Amino acid sequence: xxxxxxxxxxxxxxxxxxxxxxxxxxxxxxxxxxxxxxxxxxxxxxxxxxxxxxxxxxxxxxxxxxxxxxxxxxxxxxxxxxxxxxxxxxxxxxxxxxxxxxxxxxxxxxxxxxxxxxxxxxxxxxxxxxxxxxxxxxxxxxxxxxxxxxxxxxxxxxxxxxxxxxxxxxxxxxxxxxxxxxxxxxxxxxxxxxxxxxxxxxxxxxxxxxxxxxxxxxxxxxxxxxxxxxxxxxxxxxxxxxxxxxxxxxxxxxxxxxxxxxxxxxxxxxxxxxxxxxxxxxxxxxxxxxxxxxxxxxxxxxxxxxxxxxxxxxxxxxxxxxxxxxxxxxxxxxxxxxxxxxxxxxxxxxxxxxxxxxxxxxxxxxxxxxxxxxxxxxxxxxxxxxxxxxxxxxxxxxxxxxxxxxxxxxxxxxxxxxxxxxxxxxxxxxxxxxxxxxxxxxxxxxxxxxxxxxxxxxxxxxxxx
Amino acid sequence: xxxxxxxxxxxxxxxxxxxxxxxxxxxxxxxxxxxxxxxxxxxxxxxxxxxxxxxxxxxxxxxxxxxxxxxxxxxxxxxxxxxxxxxxxxxxxxxxxxxxxxxxxxxxxxxxxxxxxxxxxxxxxxxxxxxxxxxxxxxxxxxxxxxxxxxxxxxxxxxxxxxxxxxxxxxxxxxxxxxxxxxxxxxxxxxxxxxxxxxxxxxxxxxxxxxxxxxxxxxxxxxxxxxxxxxxxxxxxxxxxxxxxxxxxxxxxxxxxxxxxxxxxxxxxxxxxxxxxxxxxxxxxxxxxxxxxxxxxxxxxxxxxxxxxxxxxxxxxxxxxxxxxxxxxxxxxxxxxxxxxxxxxxxxxxxxxxxxxxxxxxxxxxxxxxxxxxxxxxxxxxxxxxxxxxxxxxxxxxxxxxxxxxxxxxxxxxxxxxxxxxxxxxxxxxxxxxxxxxxx
Numbered sequence: 001x002x003x004x005x006x007x008x009x010x011x012x013x014x015x016x017x018x019x020x021x022x023x024x025x026x027x028x029x030x031x032x033x034x035x036x037x038x039x040x041x042x043x044x045x046x047x048x049x050x051x052x053x054x055x056x057x058x059x060x061x062x063x064x065x066x067x068x069x070x071x072x073x074x075x076x077x078x079x080x081x082x083x084x085x086x087x088x089x090x091x092x093x094x095x096x097x098x099x100x101x102x103x104x105x106x107x108x109x110x111x112x113x114x115x116x117x118x119x120x121x122x123x124x125x126x127x128x129x130x131x132x133x134x135x136x137x138x139x140x141x142x143x144x145x146x147x148x149x150x151x152x153x154x155x156x157x158x159x160x161x162x163x164x165x166x167x168x169x170x171x172x173x174x175x176x177x178x179x180x181x182x183x184x185x186x187x188x189x190x191x192x193x194x195x196x197x198x199x200x201x202x203x204x205x206x207x208x209x210x211x212x213x214x215x216x217x218x219x220x221x222x223x224x225x226x227x228x229x230x231x232x233x234x235x236x237x238x239x240x241x242x243x244x245x246x247x248x249x250x251x252x253x254x255x256x257x258x259x260x261x262x263x264x265x266x267x268x269x270x271x272x273x274x275x276x277x278x279x280x281x282x283x284x285x286x287x288x289x290x291x292x293x294x295x296x297x298x299x300x301x302x303x304x305x306x307x308x309x310x311x312x313x314x315x316x317x318x319x320x321x322x323x324x325x326x327x328x329x330x331x332x333x334x335x336x337x338x339x340x341x342x343x344x345x346x347x348x349x350x351x352x353x354x355x356x357x358x359x360x361x362x363x364x365x366x367x368x369x370x371x372x373x374x375x376x377x378x379x380x381x382x383x384x385x386x387x388x389x390x391x392x393x394x395x396x397x398x399x400x401x402x403x404x405x406x407x408x409x410x411x412x413x414x415x416x417x418x419x420x421x422x423x424x425x426x427x428x429x430x431x432x433x434x435x436x437x438x439x440x441x442x443x444x445x446x447x448x449x450x451x452x453x454x455x456x457x458x459x460x461x462x463x464x465x
Numbered sequence: 466x467x468x469x470x471x472x473x474x475x476x477x478x479x480x481x482x483x484x485x486x487x488x489x490x491x492x493x494x495x496x497x498x499x500x501x502x503x504x505x506x507x508x509x510x511x512x513x514x515x516x517x518x519x520x521x522x523x524x525x526x527x528x529x530x531x532x533x534x535x536x537x538x539x540x541x542x543x544x545x546x547x548x549x550x551x552x553x554x555x556x557x558x559x560x561x562x563x564x565x566x567x568x569x570x571x572x573x574x575x576x577x578x579x580x581x582x583x584x585x586x587x588x589x590x591x592x593x594x595x596x597x598x599x600x601x602x603x604x605x606x607x608x609x610x611x612x613x614x615x616x617x618x619x620x621x622x623x624x625x626x627x628x629x630x631x632x633x634x635x636x637x638x639x640x641x642x643x644x645x646x647x648x649x650x651x652x653x654x655x656x657x658x659x660x661x662x663x664x665x666x667x668x669x670x671x672x673x674x675x676x677x678x679x680x681x682x683x684x685x686x687x688x689x690x691x692x693x694x695x696x697x698x699x700x701x702x703x704x705x706x707x708x709x710x711x712x713x714x715x716x717x718x719x720x721x722x723x724x725x726x727x728x729x730x731x732x733x734x735x736x737x738x739x740x741x742x743x744x745x746x747x748x749x750x751x752x753x754x755x756x757x758x759x760x761x762x763x764x765x766x767x768x769x770x771x772x773x774x775x776x777x778x779x780x781x782x783x784x785x786x787x788x789x790x791x792x793x794x795x796x797x798x799x800x801x802x803x804x805x806x807x808x809x810x811x812x813x814x815x816x817x818x819x820x821x822x823x824x825x826x827x828x829x830x831x832x833x834x835x836x837x838x839x840x841x842x843x844x845x846x847x848x849x850x851x852x853x854x855x856x857x858x859x860x861x862x863x864x865x866x867x868x869x870x871x872x873x874x875x876x877x878x879x880x881x882x883x884x885x886x887x888x889x890x891x892x893x894x895x896x897x898x899x900x901x902x903x904x905x
Contacts, residue, residue, distance in 0.1 A: 008480035015487040022494040037827060041887030076776050076885065077827065110511060110780035160742045161782075168742070187714070191740075213613075214665050214714065217687070236687070245613060245665055248714070248744075252773040326533060328558045330583065330608065359581040360560060361607060361616060361636075396615065415633065422637050453675055455682025459729075 037077060044293045046075060046263025062088040066098050073105050074259040081105045096125045100147065103154065107251050112158040119151045119158075149178040153250055156184060165192070179209050180248055186218050190225070198222040211244035233463065237433055243397035264290070264299075271302055280310035295322060304336055313343030331357040335366050347373065362419070364389035384409050385416065388423040395426045403427050405443075412450070421451035428457065437464050513769075513779040513805035514825050515832040517853030523897040525855065528565045528573045528878070531893030534558055535609060536880025538587045539894060541867030544599065550867050552878050553578075553601075554894055555585035557609055562588060562601070562622075565894060567869055575894075579622055579629055583607050584640075586662075591646035593655050594678065598624040602657065606640040609884075611772075613664040617641035619657075619672075634672065634680055639663035645696040647705040649673075649723060650732060656680075658707050660691040667691055669709050669719070671733070683729040685721055689713035695753040697762050700794060707733065710766060712748035716741045718766065720794055738796050739788060746782060747771055749808045749822075756801075756817070757789055764788040764796070769807035771823035777885055778825060779805020785819050785837070787847065799847040802837045808882075813866025813875035815899065819851065820861035820879050826887050833861050834879060834897070854897060857890035874899045 001009075039047055053068040065088025072081035085102045089095075099122035106115035126147055156171030169188050175181030182205045189198035202219040209215060220235035247253045259265035267290055274283035287303040290296075300323045307316035317340040323329060324337070334357035342350035351373065357366045367386035371379045384407040391403045406423030409416055428443030444461040447454055519525070529536075535558035541550050544564065552565040561580040565573055584606040593600045600623050607616030617640040622629035634657070635641065642662035649656040649671060657672040657680065667689035672680035690713025699706045700722060707721040717740035721733040747770035756763040769783035784803040788796040806823025816838035824831040835851035854877070862882035869876040877897040 002477065005477055005480055008477065008484055012480060012484050012487060015484065015491055019487060019491050019494065022491065038887040038889050040889055076778070078778050079827075108776055108778055110513070110778060110782075157744070161745050163742050165742045188742075191742075217666065217714075220687075239666060239687075249773070252776055255776050256773070326558075328533075328535065328609075329560070356581060360583040361618070418633070418636070425637075453679040453681045455670075455672075455680075455684075458681065459684075 037080070042075070043264040043290070043296060045267050045290060046265075049263040049266075050075070057084065057088070062092045062095070062098070064088075066095070066101065069098075069101060069105070070258065071262045073101065073108070074255050074262055074265065078105050078109050082109065094121070094125065096122055096147075099125055100151070103151070104251055104254065107154065107158060108255070112161045116155050116158045119155050123148060123151055149175040149181065150250060152176075153178055153181045153184070156181065157249070157251075160184075177208075179205060179212075180246060180250060183212075183215060183218075183246055183248065186215070186222075190218060190222050193225070195222050195226050199226065209244065209246065211242045212246045213239045213242040213244065214246050214248075216242060237429070238399065240396065240429075241399040241433070264296070268298060268302060271306070275302075275306055275309065280306045284310060284312075284315075291319075297323060297326065297328060301333070304340070308336065308339060308343075311343075313340045316340040317344065331360040331363060331366065334360065335363075335369070338366075338369060342373070362389060364393065381409060381416070383407075385419055388419050392422055392426050395430065399433075403430055417450040421447045421449075421454055421457075424450065425454060425457050429460065432460060432464065440464055511779060511781060511805070512803050513781050513783045514828070515779075515804055515821075515835070515851060515853065516828060516830045517832045517856065518830065519856050520852070520854045522899075522901040523854050523877070524900045526567075526571045526573070526896050526898065527892045528552065528894040528896055529554075529563070529575050529892070531558075531881070532888050532891040533883050534880070534891070534893035535584075535882050535884075536893050537585060537606075537609075537863060537882060539863045539865050539878045539880045540588060540590070541865045541869060541876075541878055542590055544590065549871060550869055552865075552869070552894065552896070553588050553590070554880055555582075555588055555603070556893070557584040557586065557606065557882075560584065562603060563894075567896075579603070579631070582620060583616075583618065584609050586641065587643045589644050589646055591655055593621055593646065593657075593674075594623060595654060596624075598626065600624045601629065602634070602644050602646065604641040604644045604659070606642065606662070608640065609882075611664045612640060613666055615639055617661060617663075619644055619659055632678065635659065635670075635682070638670075639667055642691065643693045645694050645707075647696040649696075649705055649707075651704065651725070658685075658694045658696055660694045660709060662691055663689050663713075665689050665713065667711075667713065669694060669707075669721075671707070671730075673729070681729075685709075685730055685733055686711075686719055686735060688715060688717075688719075690715075690748075692749065693751040695751055695764070697753050699753075699762050699790065700792075701761060708738070708751060708753065708764060710748050710751035712746075712770065714744070716743060716746040716748050716768075718751065718764065718788060718796075722794060736794055738794065739798050743782060745780065747780070747823075750810065752810050752812065754812045756787055756812075759790075761790045761792065763790045765801065765810045765812075765817065767807045767810040767819060769805060769821060769823055771806055772884065777806065777823040779821075779823060783807055783823075784848070785810055785817065802835070802848050802851045804832075804835055804851050808862045809864045809879075811864045811866045811877075813877070815866070815875055815877075815901075817849075818854075818864055818866055818877055820864045822860050822862045822882060822884075824859070826859045826890075829890075830856055831859070832856055833859050834864070834877070855895075858892040858895055859887075859890045860884070869896055870898050872899075 053071050057064040057068045069081045069084035082105045103115050103118035152171050152175035156168045159168035172181040172185045186198050186202045199222045205215050216235045216238040220232045223231035260269040271283040271286045283306045291299045300319050304316045304319040334353050338350040338353035354366050354369050364386040367382040371382035388406045394401045395403045403426045406420050424443050424447035428440050431440035444457045447457045537557045538555040540553040543550050554563040562578045564578045565575045585603050586606045587604040589602040590599050603620045605618040617638045619635040619641050621632040621634050638661050640662045643660040645658045646655050654674040656674045659670040661668045669686040669691050671683050688711045691709050691711050694709045696705050704723040706723045709719045711717045718738045720736045720738045746768045749767045749770040752765040753762045766786040771777040783805045785801040787799050787801040806821040807819050808822035809820050811818045816836045820834050832853040834855040837849040837851050858881050860881045860883045861879045863880045866875045880894050
């Protein structure tokens with residue numbers, strides 16, 4: 001071997017080492033570093049899961065990268081999610097799942113055009129496999145969902161973001177009978193003054209989703225524009241007496257639901273499931289481990305609830321203590337606090353907690369607790385108020401419910417008079433809804449006796465024939 | 466006849482060729498794009514993701530620390546009329562109303578003015594009962610999270626001279642986000658306009674003051690997601706009109722022209738002043754002010770609400786819109802500034818101040834507060850370039866301007882609403898004192 005040949009061999013060997021390293025880098029790409037993510041901002045359960053999935057991805061295949069991408073996405077780390085998604089596809093045929101998730105991620109990154117391109121690729125992929133029902137396992141629906149219509153809904157929403165209403169409507173049409181897509185079409189029709197089309201489509205939708213208050217709301221608007229006062233009032237009544245929310249931003253719904261597969265979201269979902277299975281002990285063990293690692297308000301609330309179910313009021317009280325210090329307590333937290341205090345024999349403190357709950361927002365349940373524990377007169381007042389609040393709550397979510405007339409209170413306080421007025425208003429509204437004009441008139445009058453400035457009672461009384 | 470391929474018999478030539486070929490492969494592997502976090506923008510960086518450094522000309526003081534605070538509204542006001550401004554703040558995390566006084570350099574006294582206010586969203590100082598003192602009207606959401614329940618309230622804290630007496634004005638309503646005051650029917654007392662945000666059901670009300678500490682409710686608009694309802698004379702005819710920003714199912718701005726006659730809702734003529742098909746714009750408020758200095762009131766619409774927990778990211782259309790009043794209830798809409806996650810706007814002598822609640826806080830240099838100004842050397846071309854003032858604290862949801870330290874120049878106060886991590890650059894209430902030299 002000549003000297004020149006020796007040099008060439010050395011250069012070649014060095015180059016080959018470099019090529020090997022470069023190929024190795026692609027075959028086993030480094031996961032988007034956790035180093036860039038503030039560890040303190042994540043619960044350790046989520047951090048561990050990310051780290052574990054990252055390690056598996058570095059040594060594993062496309063499936064592992066995809067799972068890492070999904071874990072990042074549901075935690076809101078979209079840039080890392082996108083990188084993982086793409087790394088998982090390097091040198092591998094693109095899967096429907098990977099393309100669909102990249103679409104979701106691009107959507108949340110505000111890259112609407114790129115997201116739609118990716119959704120279209122995902123659809124093409126589904127078509128090419130000739131699967132009649134290409135499905136996505138989506139926790140949001142707790143079942144498998146046919147992907148096509150949902151993806152066309154995503155595409156339509158992105159067209160709306162890009163201010164392309166005509167293209168959006170065409171996409172929603174391609175989503176077929178998907179309720180949320182038909183809902184979007186109704187809105188676009190009302191906006192563009194195609195009122196008769198909007199009425200026809202919203203009526204079709206209401207046949208399938210009669211309890212959707214948003215659809216009633218748009219049906220009422222369409223009727224108003226069409227000058228149909230009766231239909232407008234009818235649907236406005238139903239806006240107030242139906243209880244089903246139609247989720248419209250499906251990308252967010254999907255990400256929120258899929259969060260239950262990873263880290264803290266998974267742990268909390270499991271604990272909740274254990275509670276539903278009446279296994280509070282197992283739920284408490286799980287939640288205690290989580291809260292010892294890092295305190296979070298959502299863990300503390302569930303832990304307190306589990307302890308109350310397991311008849312461990314002292315532990316429930318302890319779980320609530322930091323929640324009290326950190327603030328952000330609502331009326332239901334105070335209600336639970338009172339329950340825990342009463343169970344350990346601290347009656348005065350329990351009453352104080354329930355009164356705080358009432359000061360924040362009165363609800364029937366809290367009045368009921370105070371009715372159960374108070375002396376005769378006070379108990380009676382709380383009992384009447386509890387009945388009225390419960391009736392009002394049921395009236396609002398169930399149109400078949402006929403509210404009972406409010407009970408009597410001697411010399412009601414101003415606040416209580418207001419509650420009585422609310423009760424009579426519901427009775428009046430129900431009578432008007434059912435066409436019982438005289439009874440409605442009487443009930444409005446009683447409402448106004450307790451609250452002369454009750455604006456809606458004054459207005460609705462005028463609507464009576 | 467075809468020649469057989471010539472064999473390379475010279476080992477030096479073969480080695481040379483191999484070196485060249487492998488070098489080419491190596492070069493290709495090097496230049497070939499490999500996905501990484503840094504490359505996801507595909508060469509089109511998100512301009513809304515604003516990054517920068519804190520401006521040392523603005524002296525930061527932490528009024529109230531807090532890692533998980535939910536401050537929803539701040540106001541600079543001389544509440545006790547002692548000649549020094551204080552800060553009023555709605556603390557939705559602790560269900561209370563706060564008053565902060567500056568005692569000296571970086572020293573603050575923070576007191577609770579009222580408690581058991583369930584998720585207060587807005588405080589409006591006004592003499593509601595006409596007894597020459599300042600009462601407070603508090604809008605209560607009842608729940609900071611999306612909730613379509615009837616959980617809102619409107620509370621009047623009557624100034625008794627010794628404290629505040631609480632009255633409930635509305636409680637049979639969904640989440641209340643704002644209330645503004647003014648004599649809408651010209652009868653000499655103060656009426657109210659209320660933004661019932663709700664969630665998927667909401668409305669705009671005007672409450673007619675009957676003079677007996679009672680109000681009759683009139684519905685002006687049924688639409689979910691009304692955040693702010695500025696009251697002012699928008700058409701210059703001498704009476705008070707109303708505007709409203711609707712931000713849920715729709716993204717639109719409404720105007721309600723006071724006709725000067727008529728009862729209840731008939732007193733106002735409603736007009737939709739602007740709307741967008743972009744349901745995701747994230748309208749977050751509406752602020753009235755004469756931005757273009759032409760003598761009438763324009764509107765600032767901060768846009769960047771991204772309240773989807775855990776799924777926030779600055780969107781390219783986030784920032785602040787300017788609705789320029791052209792007279793006759795016509796408004797021209799322009800983008801005043803692009804700034805990811807913009808959640809509130811205020812005006813002071815420094816310009817328009819914007820704060821972000823949803824910038825990309827995983828980036829440690831993501832900007833949370835900017836000042837926008839017209840370029841002094843040229844015409845008012847839009848958008849204006851936002852000038853970073855602060856990168857910490859993050860998650861700023863509310864802002865106001867006013868002179869806090871008594872030097873005659875406007876300062877800035879902002880409050881943080883920490884709904885999604887990271888929480889490593891947190892404070893509940895922060896002020897930035899203007900220490901810029903004159904002419905800077």
